[in-house]
Amino acid sequence: MPRYNPSELEPRWQAYWEENATFRTPDEPGEKKRYILDMFPYPSGDGLHVGHPEGYTATDIVARFARARGESVLHPMGFDAFGLPAEEHAIKTGEHPRVQTQRNIDNFTRQLKMLGFSYDWDRVVSTTDEDYFRWTQWIFLVLYDTWFDEDAQAGRPIAELPIPAEVEAEGSDAVCKYQDKHRLAYQDDALVNWCPALGTVLANEEVQDGRSDRGDHPVKRIPLRQWMLRITSYAERLLDGLDDLDWPAGIKKLQRDWIGRSTGAEVDFYVGEDASRQQWLDSRQDGGFPAATDSSFLRVYTTRPDTLYGATYMVVSPEHEMLGELTTSEQADAVQAYCEKASFKSDRERTDGDRAKTGVFTGSHAINPVNGQPVPIWVADYVLAGYGTGAIMAVPAHDDRDFEFAKQFDLSVVPVVNPPDDHPQRDEILSGNACFASEGNAINSGEFDGQETQAVKTAVTAMLNEAGLAAVAVNYKLRDWLFSRQRFWGEPFPILHEIDEQGELTGMKRAVPDSELPVRLPELEDFKPHGRPEPPLAKADDDWLYVTLDGKRYRRETNTMPQWAGSCWYYLRYIDPQNQQAMIDPTREQTWMPVDLYVGGAEHAVLHLLYSRFWHKVLYDRGHLSCPEPFAKLVNQGMILGEVEFTGYQSSTGEPVSSSQVKRDAEGERVGPDGVPVTMIKLAEEEVSKQGDGFVLKDDPNVRIDSRAFKMSKSRGNVVNPDEVVREYGADSLRLYEMFMGPLEATKPWAMTGVGGVRNFLDRVWRMIVEPKADELVLAAAMSDEPCDADQKRMLHATIKKVTEDTEALSFNTAIARMMEFTNFFTRADQRPREAMQQFLVLLNPYAPHIAEELWQVLGGNGSISHQPWPQWDADALVEASIEVPVQINGKVKAKIQVASEISKEDLEQAALQDPKVESLIADRTIVKRIVVPGRLVNLVVK
């Protein structure tokens, strides 16, 4: 029996494609190019997950479709192969991360090939290849060699940085240090998670509630010299660039919010001696608002300068540099104790949830510049050191956080914005017992009373600016990018630190010359932590660690780059993966960039995409790239959940508990109505039945059952393995099912019966062309060389149209539905024109390429079906002689009439009125309105 046997035919066609290099990227792209990109995977030891092939199938369909339409396609794949799991494995087993990584890459490659994706396998890159990370290091050096010119809003070579005369005068070391302060890649002290018990520095994701994930040991935050990338300089450009991108609106918003631009004012509050205040004010009047700060005043950033009259106290962050000077001797102990406590808290703890506000009075006061009133200065950890100036003016009447703090410590509340007359809490607000954070008319604000918030903002800022006490300011939530990791399995930094004769660091550093790249990872005896808060590379032999260059001795940088580094620019290397002379050939870059379609998970919505855009813009500024944005169109595929599960609950005594009575207690534990924890039990579909909105236990309909699909996870045991699906149903069925489940962007649950459904469809396609009853592989008896009749032609051309349009719109599920209709139609026909079958296979090919190739050959086609041009539909063939039009009476369909498709409005109305059913329904009533939409419907409004 010549049955459809994917396990035989799929590997055969995969071998054919490989041998014939069917999907090689053309060297000289034709008129239209299309760069179709997947977010490359981290090759984990678990292998491919069914979530991966969702996006990969979508892009593969688009790639095959575009090729058939004569476009030149670049469709590559690679591996984001640096990362923590391989390193942890190495620490445990002593096996070099490279070994395990290669094994995983091999397995991923096998699985990807098994699914028949049309990648150009000659262009595979892995971020761990020396040939690749050589250029990652090179790009780092571009960042290191660049400063950001605010006026030009562009990155420029560090050599072009204007050096102030006073720096110049101090000599070349001072100039170097000045330059270092302006580079896009610079060093700064930042806090790391140091775990003394494990003797290692941990990544944020390895720390849970201040304790290590592994072993549950305490983790301390200690400052360590770190590499930072000055992404904040590009904040404005990164914001602006979003406008022209064809990205989901949600992702753009996420990026905008992450960058978090706000405008307001910086305002200086005098903190010096009362006696010198007038002198200070005079100097400001003459000199204007200074760029640099000194200890005579406290500078704050606010987005609500209109509420300055309501600023009743100030707060500085525990890390604020002026805190020491502001603290009076009486308060010194309390302040010191408070700051110490704060320093032990992680960022997370400090900003976690709605915990009560804490803080300590410093003992000093500042003078509110608008009214000359003294206001107390507090220190509190609800003010973040890294945002704005690290200090705030607190307006408890109009800021929820300040209000909460003021209530806690009994500070005064002065309302300065009048809430609307109908505001439910108006009286409380005006008496200082509630907070009103919206806009309105000013009150208690001197000359500004009665004006609207926006006007007051501008006026107050202008007034203070006139006096040299404030200036308009812009702030971003975006922080500079902490770029170094204390890890082994990452790219080494191509940086050398100068050491003197005693082996001490001099503080001077230099880039490794281009010709010396790549800086390879050292060979280590083992990968176990060495117990110091220093990166593992510090364990390397002196051969690696120390370098002599131009007569000077250097110690290599021992931090490594984060995993993001390699993924920031891989899309460029695919274009020219073998280039030994450059990161990318400029002509090729111009030919293929930007990426026309980028598909991947929404979890990378912010970081990966923002980091990539940042690097891209720097490389663009420095003349290495021709387009300002890397990814023209972005699509996020939705998550695939496990099979739907029915979950019931049981009390401790084994009694079933209705899910409507199960609540979560304070710890998040599920408890029954008595507050005692319940146990979850998995139920089979047969044990439940539908009732109302939900499901209930069949045996006891009073017990409600939860029904939902969960994220796939090993611990839950609901992970679907693509290897098994391919073994059972074939790769074409897996591909087709992933696309048929629903819209690409939607989150959707897996259902193995659905895979059976699409497999059924492919079996039907097979039998539509191959004779199922014959012993040999022969064409179906119904196959005919006659042309299509009118109905067949209409079905064929309507299918071509629908599949073409839906594929273009990435609406794969409906395209597949249409191909199913086509197949149902033609399997019923006893004459199946060969030509229709052939055209159909070309449509099916992007979706299920193996069976399409096989049947194409069975039908006598030459070579690969992938070389066949995409069919065109004939609009004339779609026209039907007569169509059915519904007739509504008062908006409800009461009859259907058969009319000529080209019928005029008047004739359609006549036809509707003459329909016997309609006649009888309107017989004794009057028609008050007639709506006639030719080709669509007739609606008669009667009384």
Place this chain on the structure above:
RNA sequence: GCCGGAGUGGCGGAAUUGGCAGACGCGCCGGAUUCAAAAUCCGGUGGCCGCAAGGCUGUGUGGGUUCGAGUCCCACCUCCGGUACCA
């Protein structure tokens, strides 16, 4: 709390953007084929009322706009995802 997204048959989902709700698939029911089964093929399948013809009702809830609303507007509910004091 805030920000996104989504609520349509037993289930996954369609619906040319305001014009016949439920395409297609799964599941289920009936029939054909078979000694029997699998496979296959044909038909049915939102709910309620009715022997039937047919009628009523129906896209999370309540209101509104319209000749006409799953689709637009207002208010609310539920679920999923993200986020967390950014002044």
